[in-house]
Amino acid sequence: MITFKEAYQKVLEHPLDLGTENVPLLSSLNRILAEDIYADRDFPPFDRATKDGIAIQFSDFANNGHSFSIEGIAAAGVVQQVLKDKSNCLEVMTGAVVPEYCDAVIMYEHITIEDNKVTINEKVTKGQNIHYKGSDEKVGALLLTKGKKISPAEIGVMATVGKSTVKVMANPKICTIATGNELVEVNEIPKPHQIRKSNMLTIESALLDSKIEASSLHLLDDKSIIQNELKKALTENDVLLLSGGVSKGKFDFIPDVMETLGVEKVFHRVLQRPGKPFWFGIHPKMKTVVFSFPGNPVSTFANYHLYFLPWLQNSWGISIDKSYIKLGVTINIKQPLTRFIQVVTAEKEGVIWATPVVENGSGDLTSLAKADGFICLEPRDMDYEVGEVVPFVKTR
Amino acid sequence: MITFKEAYQKVLEHPLDLGTENVPLLSSLNRILAEDIYADRDFPPFDRATKDGIAIQFSDFANNGHSFSIEGIAAAGVVQQVLKDKSNCLEVMTGAVVPEYCDAVIMYEHITIEDNKVTINEKVTKGQNIHYKGSDEKVGALLLTKGKKISPAEIGVMATVGKSTVKVMANPKICTIATGNELVEVNEIPKPHQIRKSNMLTIESALLDSKIEASSLHLLDDKSIIQNELKKALTENDVLLLSGGVSKGKFDFIPDVMETLGVEKVFHRVLQRPGKPFWFGIHPKMKTVVFSFPGNPVSTFANYHLYFLPWLQNSWGISIDKSYIKLGVTINIKQPLTRFIQVVTAEKEGVIWATPVVENGSGDLTSLAKADGFICLEPRDMDYEVGEVVPFVKTR
Numbered sequence: 001m002i003t004f005k006e007a008y009q010k011v012l013e014h015p016l017d018l019g020t021e022n023v024p025l026l027s028s029l030n031r032i033l034a035e036d037i038y039a040d041r042d043f044p045p046f047d048r049a050t051k052d053g054i055a056i057q058f059s060d061f062a063n064n065g066h067s068f069s070i071e072g073i074a075a076a077g078v079v080q081q082v083l084k085d086k087s088n089c090l091e092v093m094t095g096a097v098v099p100e101y102c103d104a105v106i107m108y109e110h111i112t113i114e115d116n117k118v119t120i121n122e123k124v125t126k127g128q129n130i131h132y133k134g135s136d137e138k139v140g141a142l143l144l145t146k147g148k149k150i151s152p153a154e155i156g157v158m159a160t161v162g163k164s165t166v167k168v169m170a171n172p173k174i175c176t177i178a179t180g181n182e183l184v185e186v187n188e189i190p191k192p193h194q195i196r197k198s199n200m201l202t203i204e205s206a207l208l209d210s211k212i213e214a215s216s217l218h219l220l221d222d223k224s225i226i227q228n229e230l231k232k233a234l235t236e237n238d239v240l241l242l243s244g245g246v247s248k249g250k251f252d253f254i255p256d257v258m259e260t261l262g263v264e265k266v267f268h269r270v271l272q273r274p275g276k277p278f279w280f281g282i283h284p285k286m287k288t289v290v291f292s293f294p295g296n297p298v299s300t301f302a303n304y305h306l307y308f309l310p311w312l313q314n315s316w317g318i319s320i321d322k323s324y325i326k327l328g329v330t331i332n333i334k335q336p337l338t339r340f341i342q343v344v345t346a347e348k349e350g351v352i353w354a355t356p357v358v359e360n361g362s363g364d365l366t367s368l369a370k371a372d373g374f375i376c377l378e379p380r381d382m383d384y385e386v387g388e389v390v391p392f393v394k395t396r
Numbered sequence: 397m398i399t400f401k402e403a404y405q406k407v408l409e410h411p412l413d414l415g416t417e418n419v420p421l422l423s424s425l426n427r428i429l430a431e432d433i434y435a436d437r438d439f440p441p442f443d444r445a446t447k448d449g450i451a452i453q454f455s456d457f458a459n460n461g462h463s464f465s466i467e468g469i470a471a472a473g474v475v476q477q478v479l480k481d482k483s484n485c486l487e488v489m490t491g492a493v494v495p496e497y498c499d500a501v502i503m504y505e506h507i508t509i510e511d512n513k514v515t516i517n518e519k520v521t522k523g524q525n526i527h528y529k530g531s532d533e534k535v536g537a538l539l540l541t542k543g544k545k546i547s548p549a550e551i552g553v554m555a556t557v558g559k560s561t562v563k564v565m566a567n568p569k570i571c572t573i574a575t576g577n578e579l580v581e582v583n584e585i586p587k588p589h590q591i592r593k594s595n596m597l598t599i600e601s602a603l604l605d606s607k608i609e610a611s612s613l614h615l616l617d618d619k620s621i622i623q624n625e626l627k628k629a630l631t632e633n634d635v636l637l638l639s640g641g642v643s644k645g646k647f648d649f650i651p652d653v654m655e656t657l658g659v660e661k662v663f664h665r666v667l668q669r670p671g672k673p674f675w676f677g678i679h680p681k682m683k684t685v686v687f688s689f690p691g692n693p694v695s696t697f698a699n700y701h702l703y704f705l706p707w708l709q710n711s712w713g714i715s716i717d718k719s720y721i722k723l724g725v726t727i728n729i730k731q732p733l734t735r736f737i738q739v740v741t742a743e744k745e746g747v748i749w750a751t752p753v754v755e756n757g758s759g760d761l762t763s764l765a766k767a768d769g770f771i772c773l774e775p776r777d778m779d780y781e782v783g784e785v786v787p788f789v790k791t792r
Contacts, residue, residue, distance in 0.1 A: 039762075107644070156693060159593060164583040180472055180491060368553070395547070
């Protein structure tokens with residue numbers, strides 16, 4: 001059996017080139033940007049008034065009690081106005097182009113207007129309340145870099161530079177596969193010896209959080225059915241995510257069938273708890289990657305976060321999420337298994353602390369809904385102490 | 397002008413009762429649960445084998461070198477088998493019902509099978525490798541509480557108890573409204589004095605992160621158009637989110653028109669930067685709530701997170717997200733404005749630190765894409781010091 005670190009490394013050594021695709025701007029939310037985004041003009045694109053008031057040409061007049069006659073108005077969304085006489089002013093609105101020959105904007109709060117004459121009541125400085133052309137970014141400036149996760153702020157930036165469609169990293173085509181005769185649909189009433197499918201709905205929804213819509217299959221424990229269905233699934237998908245059928249049972253056909261179908265086993269079983277009987281392989285010709293997780297809910301969920309998500313980020317060519325947390329209790333981890341322990345997190349004085357949830361083994365589905373993630377602890381002689389910083393995998 | 401704290405409090409004093417709706421299980425992801433979820437059976441629902449191997453009745457035989465004859469096999473997904481002779485055993489698979497009269501499961505790794513006879517090679521304890529009926533949860537137990545945000549783990553729990561549709565908090569009907577003659581569509585080439593719409597796409601995508609699909613409008617700076625369109629929008633929506641038209645400009649018609657249409661102003665202008673000219677009101681009969689944000693991108697984005705999201709969580713009856721972070725630099729905040737400063741966050745030794753981003757005022761849209769959120773600092777005489785814990789509003 002290999003260690004968790006070895007298994008993790010081997011998974012990362014089998015990325016797929018997923019390519020890119022173009023999607024409408026709003027659909028790119030939470031996807032990974034696959035192109036660099038540049039400024040198509042200066043930002044702002046013109047000298048922009050940032051206050052409502054008047055625009056003047058800054059000169060001796062500005063601070064000597066001179067009254068400015070109003071020549072006209074510069075509204076937002078109209079072409080640049082021109083100040084004809086520098087002893088006059090133009091009214092100007094927030095977002096408007098500052099009129100030609102003007103270099104100061106004085107807000108209404110700081111002036112008095114009487115008979116079309118403006119008196120300035122506060123000290124004026126040259127350039128005030130003007131957001132100068134190109135002062136945020138120059139045309140051609142790199143605004144967003146390929147590989148960035150697209151949040152609402154990036155949507156705004158891309159809207160500004162006219163990206164109505166955006167190139168994003170393409171998603172792998174994924175089929176989630178539940179195995180086992182004991183499983184019935186969510187809307188069915190299970191017989192006493194049956195349970196409802198839940199693992200793969202958990203995984204399907206986790207995939208939706210990465211904006212991936214997966215297809216799904218349920219395989220009964222019949223070797224020939226499994227073989228036919230998996231053959232098709234291997235052809236049609238980039239990734240298969242399976243749950244169950246990888247232990248030592250008489251009906252655990254997955255490893256055998258995979259090898260029959262030409263999927264090369266990279267490893268089977270890892271020195272970890274939960275999730276030990278994890279089988280990982282790749283079809284050398286079709287390049288389909290197979291994550292075959294043990295069937296217990298906590299095992300499937302842990303392995304999805306521990307292996308699949310890093311694999312996905314690695315395939316997209318982006319850096320893998322790494323997070324650390326302070327341990328709220330003392331824990332001893334005996335050899336030889338790496339342990340993934342479900343924890344709740346709580347913030348105290350700007351620091352996040354992890355406390356293990358009470359759980360009843362890897363079959364305890366309800367424990368998942370109590371936890372915020374897993375802490376990852378390698379076996380060692382010394383206790384893990386309160387306040388020690390340990391790796392954390394967030395699951396909500 | 398009122399303080400930020402007063403404005404925030406006034407916004408929270410105007411929640412809407414948004415009601416609930418039923419959605420298919422997978423669609424409930426990231427929504428707010430609006431019902432309590434109970435166990436419909438014991439979990440696990442039967443004494444469940446957690447290993448592949450044999451099941452025996454624990455007795456003197458177990459640890460005395462006795463060989464057990466195999467009576468048959470108990471697979472997952474079939475009715476409970478019965479051990480006929482307690483000196484025999486049944487093969488049993490992970491997930492199967494432990495056969496009647498059996499109370500220990502010994503995994504294949506710990507036994508030798510020869511001529512249908514099993515020899516046990518390791519010490520056996522009563523109850524080993526059995527996940528007992530009801531040991532995780534008893535039928536009727538409260539598994540998930542109303543008000544919880546639904547993550548993949550909750551999807552799994554709800555699948556297990558047969559919730560193919562789920563009652564969630566209903567979303568408000570929202571219209572996002574951009575104002576200003578200077579705005580053109582994302583796919584247009586703006587003239588020199590024009591800019592593309594970006595604010596409301598930022599807000600629309602932020603709403604999508606809360607699983608809310610909003611409609612949108614663009615109003616030109618024409619009082620009668622604004623009045624007609626807003627009249628319709630007030631009737632058709634629960635919430636209007638506007639950007640622009642609330643400053644002191646000649647074409648800032650929004651406050652006037654709102655009052656003409658019977659929307660009662662709760663406040664206009666807050667002692668804060670960015671986002672000072674924020675106008676907030678409610679129509680006393682139609683109950684439409686109006687958030688009219690200043691038109692600068694940073695102002696709109698900040699106010700959305702500072703006011704609208706807490707208002708939404710409050711309307712849903714859930715606790716409002718509160719977060720704190722350690723300050724990485726010294727900052728002085730002079731009277732009288734509450735400041736919201738864009739920061740990047742970085743983790744060091746399990747602690748999250750905030751460092752301000754370099755920005756060029758509230759019109760600097762590109763700064764949003766550099767930041768992870770805002771820190772919220774009240775004005776005070778003393779400096780904010782490095783390491784001080786301050787409120788943080790996450791925006792990605």
